[in-house]
Amino acid sequence: MSASAFPVDSVPALPHGSDPFRHGDPLWLPAGAEAAAAAASLVILAALVSFFLRRREPGFPILAALLSLFLLSDATAHLARLWMLWRPDHGATGPVATGLAAVIGLASAVLLRPVLAKTLARPSPADLAREIEVRRAAEARARESEARLASLFEHMADAVFVVGQRPDGRFAYESVNPAFERLFGVGRDRLLGQGPRAFLDDEAVVALIERRYAEALAGHAPVAYEACGFTRAGYRHWHTVLAPIRDPEGQVVRLLGSVRDVTETRRLQADLQEAARLATVGSMCAGVAHEMSQPVNVIALWAGNARAALAAGRAEPERLARAFEVVLDQSRRIGALLERMRELTREEPAGPGARPAAPPRGEGGARPGAPAAEAEPGGPFDAAEAVAAVAAVASRQYAIEGTVELTLDRPPGTIPVQGRRAKLEQALLQLIANAHDAVLERRSREPGAPARIVVALRADHAGGVVAIAVRDTGGGVPEAVRGRIFDPFFTTKEPGRGTGLGLAIVQGVARSMGGRLETWNEAAGTAEAGAVFCLTLPLAAAAPVRPGPVRVGTAAA
Numbered sequence: 001m002s003a004s005a006f007p008v009d010s011v012p013a014l015p016h017g018s019d020p021f022r023h024g025d026p027l028w029l030p031a032g033a034e035a036a037a038a039a040a041s042l043v044i045l046a047a048l049v050s051f052f053l054r055r056r057e058p059g060f061p062i063l064a065a066l067l068s069l070f071l072l073s074d075a076t077a078h079l080a081r082l083w084m085l086w087r088p089d090h091g092a093t094g095p096v097a098t099g100l101a102a103v104i105g106l107a108s109a110v111l112l113r114p115v116l117a118k119t120l121a122r123p124s125p126a127d128l129a130r131e132i133e134v135r136r137a138a139e140a141r142a143r144e145s146e147a148r149l150a151s152l153f154e155h156m157a158d159a160v161f162v163v164g165q166r167p168d169g170r171f172a173y174e175s176v177n178p179a180f181e182r183l184f185g186v187g188r189d190r191l192l193g194q195g196p197r198a199f200l201d202d203e204a205v206v207a208l209i210e211r212r213y214a215e216a217l218a219g220h221a222p223v224a225y226e227a228c229g230f231t232r233a234g235y236r237h238w239h240t241v242l243a244p245i246r247d248p249e250g251q252v253v254r255l256l257g258s259v260r261d262v263t264e265t266r267r268l269q270a271d272l273q274e275a276a277r278l279a280t281v282g283s284m285c286a287g288v289a290h291e292m293s294q295p296v297n298v299i300a301l302w303a304g305n306a307r308a309a310l311a312a313g314r315a316e317p318e319r320l321a322r323a324f325e326v327v328l329d330q331s332r333r334i335g336a337l338l339e340r341m342r343e344l345t346r347e348e349p350a351g352p353g354a355r356p357a358a359p360p361r362g363e364g365g366a367r368p369g370a371p372a373a374e375a376e377p378g379g380p381f382d383a384a385e386a387v388a389a390v391a392a393v394a395s396r397q398y399a400i401e402g403t404v405e406l407t408l409d410r411p412p413g414t415i416p417v418q419g420r421r422a423k424l425e426q427a428l429l430q431l432i433a434n435a436h437d438a439v440l441e442r443r444s445r446e447p448g449a450p451a452r453i454v455v456a457l458r459a460d461h462a463g464g465v466v467a468i469a470v471r472d473t474g475g476g477v478p479e480a481v482r483g484r485i486f487d488p489f490f491t492t493k494e495p496g497r498g499t500g501l502g503l504a505i506v507q508g509v510a511r512s513m514g515g516r517l518e519t520w521n522e523a524a525g526t527a528e529a530g531a532v533f534c535l536t537l538p539l540a541a542a543a544p545v546r547p548g549p550v551r552v553g554t555a556a557a
Helices: 028-054 060-086 093-121 125-155 178-184 203-219 263-312 317-345 383-401 421-445 502-512
Strands: 159-165 171-176 223-231 234-246 252-261 379-382 405-409 416-419 452-460 465-472 516-522 530-538
Touching: 028 060, 060 093, 159 178, 159 203, 178 234, 178 252, 203 223, 203 234, 203 252, 234 263, 263 317, 379 383, 383 405, 383 421, 383 452, 383 465, 416 421, 416 530, 421 452, 421 465, 421 502, 421 530, 502 516, 502 530
Parallel strands: 405 452
Antiparallel strands: 159 171, 159 252, 223 234, 234 252, 379 416, 452 465, 465 530, 516 530
16 A cells, blocks of 8 residues: 555544544544555565565675665554544644655665666576576586596506695605506505606616606696516516696696507517518528629639649649639629628718719629728718719719610709718719619610610708709619618629629618619500619708608600
8 A cells, every 4th residue: 555545635534532443434444554554564565574584695694775765654654644644734744754755665676776786696596496406417417527537547558647846845645446456466555655666666767757757747747658677577678658647727637648558569579579670680691602602613613723733733824824823803793792891880971072983883883803992081062062972983984885875863052961972973883783684684675775874963952951862774773672672682683693782782881871763664564664763861061851752853865
């Protein structure tokens, strides 16, 4: 019941002290209405106060104060009008009570709106119940995910551990899985809270592991390493990967490690390496025996004949001189073979060398018994000049023989490389000699086949490498032997024409200069079919050669 339900001006004035309810006076109805409205406001006020006292939630006290003030002012207004039915006071009581109730009601309405909006924005009990259900479901899923992760952690084949660093700088394992226990033969009750010394006695290995742990913590990046030693479960060789674990602030607080037992793998690799070494030694011994048997037999034959002639008194000076010449020649052949064998394992410093002394003649590009090049200090030199010098010598020799046409395809300018010039020239002479033999061998089978050799030189300054390619028209390397042509003592030539050490020596020269030697076939099935041997070297003051072939285009002869 509002304060304007019964305007004061509409209530008839009564004599002072008269009873408005006597003689059937009609004022009993407004009086009852005012009293009922005041009582209702007070009852609602009491109920709201009781409700808000029990629900002490954010925003409720302000809302309770505003509603209580409004109901109290409304009840006061109704009581004032009820009083005016007995004691009319139109000058003060009515306007004051009514005006005060209006002002309080208006202020409450203005202040109640934002407070009520904030209060209504809060979740209702139904919303809270739904939120609780959602949270319970999320917690259930989280527990299920944790259970799956725990099961995965426990049943992984690789050993997994979590390690942290104590304030004193020592490392301690916080968690390990059963695979970790089986790998190192120590139960987790002895591992947890302890460091690598719990399962290792070798201080050097312990220091290595702790150094890797510290590196992973300080570097904030994964670290991988291998270690081996005697553990409680015996000798083990293992590979470990460490991954940093960060806290909410981004600081690395512990490490997650994965350990894989590679003991059997390393044993198998060692067995394979030993088998390969024995096979190589056997092949080398067989090759050496085969190559040396012929000159040794020749020496024995001529020496025996000379001795028999001396014993019979039929020794002729010319015949003895011929025998000594054959013995010396075969001895030089054996010496050259031994020198080439030493080249396979010799790591010589790089440096400039002398110009080529002779054109290539067969395997190795040198005559039997020729003196070896003098050792020279390492340093940078112009690869383009060295290649041009070798090509000029070989092309003049082949032009005189009238066998093969050799051309050079090179860019202008210098191409500096680090190494020994004499060794590069020796390697290039060997490649040209092999190409020459391949072309002549094909011409013997196919008289109309082209006889050309192209030496191409390309520099990749962006990649920091230079490629020297020797391309021939000899038909190419058979696919069946491409994987073995760089092996020592392996040759496709007829017996007595090659030792099988030429390409192995070239490969050794390439490695000693920080490069590599590769081969492939081009123009297969055509008249121009042939092999390409590419020698790739790093440019001077450049980064090491990256893996992968550098294909060099060759110019037509």
